[in-house]
Amino acid sequence: MGSWGEWKPAILMLIVVVAFAAMNTMIKKVIDEGMNKLVLITFRQLIATLVLAPLAYFSEWKTRPKMTAQIFVYLFFSSLFGASLTQYLFFLGMQYTSATFACAFLNTTPALTFLIALVFRLETLKLKSKTGMAKVLGTITCVNGTMLMTFYKGTTLNKTSHILVPSHHHQPAIHEHSSQKWTIGSLALIAGSFSWSSWFVVQTRLGNKYPALYSSTTLIFFLSFLQAATLCVATERGFSIWFFTNKYEIFVVIFAGLVGSGFGFLAMSWCVQKRGPVFTTAFSPLIQIIVAGVDFSILHGPLYLGSVLGSALVIAGLYFLLWGKSKEALCSPVKQTPEVSEGQAQGQTIV
Numbered sequence: 001m002g003s004w005g006e007w008k009p010a011i012l013m014l015i016v017v018v019a020f021a022a023m024n025t026m027i028k029k030v031i032d033e034g035m036n037k038l039v040l041i042t043f044r045q046l047i048a049t050l051v052l053a054p055l056a057y058f059s060e061w062k063t064r065p066k067m068t069a070q071i072f073v074y075l076f077f078s079s080l081f082g083a084s085l086t087q088y089l090f091f092l093g094m095q096y097t098s099a100t101f102a103c104a105f106l107n108t109t110p111a112l113t114f115l116i117a118l119v120f121r122l123e124t125l126k127l128k129s130k131t132g133m134a135k136v137l138g139t140i141t142c143v144n145g146t147m148l149m150t151f152y153k154g155t156t157l158n159k160t161s162h163i164l165v166p167s168h169h170h171q172p173a174i175h176e177h178s179s180q181k182w183t184i185g186s187l188a189l190i191a192g193s194f195s196w197s198s199w200f201v202v203q204t205r206l207g208n209k210y211p212a213l214y215s216s217t218t219l220i221f222f223l224s225f226l227q228a229a230t231l232c233v234a235t236e237r238g239f240s241i242w243f244f245t246n247k248y249e250i251f252v253v254i255f256a257g258l259v260g261s262g263f264g265f266l267a268m269s270w271c272v273q274k275r276g277p278v279f280t281t282a283f284s285p286l287i288q289i290i291v292a293g294v295d296f297s298i299l300h301g302p303l304y305l306g307s308v309l310g311s312a313l314v315i316a317g318l319y320f321l322l323w324g325k326s327k328e329a330l331c332s333p334v335k336q337t338p339e340v341s342e343g344q345a346q347g348q349t350i351v
Contacts, residue, residue: 008274009270009271009274009275012267012270012271013267013268013271013280013283014283014286015267016263016264016267016268016271016283017283017284017286017287017290018290019259019260019263019264020259020260020264020287021103021286021287021290021291021294022255022294023252023255023256023259023260024094024099024102024103024287024291025099025291025294025295026251026252026255026256027040027091027094027099027252027256028094028095028098028099028102028295029252030248030249030252031091031094031095032095034245035245035249036232036236036241037087037088037091037092037095038088038228038229038231038232038235038236039232039241039242040091040252040253040256041083041084041087041088041091041224041228042225042228042229042232043253043257044087044253044256044257044260044261045083045084045221045222045224045225045228045257045261046225046257047253047254047256047257047258047261047262048221048257048258048260048261048262049218049221049222049225051257051258051261051262052214052217052218052221052261052262052265053218053222055214055218056212056214056215056217056218057215059214060212060213060214060215063212064212064215065209065210065211065212070209071206071209071210074202074205074206074209074210075206075210075216075219075220075223076223077202078199078202078203078206078216078220079219079220079221079222079223079224079227080223080224080227081195081196081198081199081202082196082199082202082203082220082224083220083221083224083227084224084227084228084231085192085195085227086192086195086196086199087224087228088192088228088231089188089189089191089192089195090102090105090188090189090192090196092185092188092192093105093185093186093187093188093189093192094185094189095185096181096182096184096185096188097181097182097185097186097189098295098302098307099291099294099295100288100291100292100295100296100303100307101149101185101186101189101307102185102189103287103288103291103292104149104288104307104310104311104314105146105149105189105190105192105193105314106193106196106284106287106288107142107284107285107288107311107314107315107318108142108143108145108146108193108314108318109193109196109197109200109284110138110142110318110321110322110325111138111139111142111143111317111318111321112142112193112194112196112197113197113200113201114135114139114321115139115197116194116197116198116200116201117200117201120201130324130327131324131325131327131328132324133324134320134321134323134324134327135320135321135324135325135328137317137320138317138318138319138320138321138322138323138324139317139321140317141313141314141316141317141320142313142314142317142318142321143317144313144317145309145310145311145312145313145314145315145316145317146190146193146310146314147310148306148309148310148313149186149306149307149310149311149314150183150186150187150190150310151186152305152306152309152310153179153182153304153305153306153307154304154305154306154307154309155304155305156302156303156304156305157303157304157305157308217265221261268280282319282322284318285315285318288311288315
């Protein structure tokens with residue numbers, strides 16, 4: 001048996017995983033009940049900003065670099081790709097599909113980040129080495145799993161509650177509408193995954209130019225709050241959407257801001273420093289498993305064959321890719337890439 005210090009990162013990550021699983025399930029519920037997605041993002045980012053602002057101010061007020069126009073541009077796009085746009089697409093996809101299905105797409109982040117990093121020459125690939133082949137195999141497996149989940153629904157593996165329809169002639173139309181929403185949700189999740197993966201590239205450049213972890217994160221939260229609020233005001237009419245309809249919505253927003261952004265970021269940052277990004281990222285499939293258990297047993301969400309097979313491929317590809325990255329890191333000097341940058345400290349979560 002190891003000491004408490006050796007087990008602490010694993011225990012902390014398990015707490016984070018459970019917290020994120022609970023958060024995603026609760027967000028799915030309030031969105032299905034009618035809460036505006038942009039309002040949810042706006043309040044969540046505001047709470048996260050207020051939580052981290054004092055820590056950023058007092059811990060980095062002597063070492064914080066000077067703000068420049070170039071750094072501000074990086075911060076703007078980092079907040080767009082890493083928070084406001086990604087969250088909106090993720091919540092939209094989750095609304096049209098299921099919480100379990102949406103969480104499965106987050107497991108594709110390392111593979112998509114690897115592909116984007118190759119394009120920008122921030123990642124190297126040696127096809128003749130075992131690590132290179134593992135990364136290629138993992139990426140291909142993740143992509144195939146994503147395609148399978150998107151375009152193949154398959155049969156329902158569990159019993160779900162069905163909505164009664166007044167006439168048998170209406171059932172094909174309802175089924176067609178459901179399939180259309182599932183496709184739209186899948187495409188939104190793919191776009192959200194690409195947006196989230198692009199954030200790692202932007203965040204790598206930002207980390208080199210503005211190496212103040214808490215200050216940059218606070219500014220990202222604040223800018224994403226402004227972005228979501230501006231988009232909501234521009235696209236929605238009336239003030240009624242800004243008012244909470246029940247105490248549960250208030251609890252979910254506070255929980256998402258404090259736990260999802262504040263505690264989650266700090267905890268995963270600490271785990272990355274202690275055990276590295278590979279260790280931290282390896283816990284991400286547990287979020288999907290926990291959400292699936294809640295979704296199917298309590299919320300009675302549908303479980304499709306295509307989702308199960310696709311998720312299995314995505315998780316297998318994830319570990320092939322992580323194995324290649326971990327072996328490569330052991331055999332080469334430490335080098336900052338999107339997977340080992342400050343941004344990776346947040347693992348598979350959306351800030």
